Amino acid sequence: MTTYIAQFTAKHRIIQVAQNTIFTWQQESGDIDTDLLGPKIIRESSIHFFRMVAGANYEISTDDISITVLKTEVFNG
Numbered sequence: 001m002t003t004y005i006a007q008f009t010a011k012h013r014i015i016q017v018a019q020n021t022i023f024t025w026q027q028e029s030g031d032i033d034t035d036l037l038g039p040k041i042i043r044e045s046s047i048h049f050f051r052m053v054a055g056a057n058y059e060i061s062t063d064d065i066s067i068t069v070l071k072t073e074v075f076n077g
Contacts, residue, residue, distance in 0.1 A: 005075035010046040
């Protein structure tokens with residue numbers, strides 16, 4: 001398994017705060033499929049970020065979050 005790191009921005013359809021951060025994951029060596037990476041970032045990071053920002057009174061749907069992956073590389077840290 002190889003560890004990778006991605007720099008990304010997540011935006012919500014209504015909430016005007018963007019998430020600009022990094023995400024690490026492991027996969028077998030090979031090409032990074034950003035079409036699969038975006039939903040993984042939403043499930044494992046961004047949904048929780050926007051739920052925290054919005055508070056308990058606002059329902060957050062994964063369909064309202066868009067991900068832009070800016071850069072990916074092997075993580076050697």
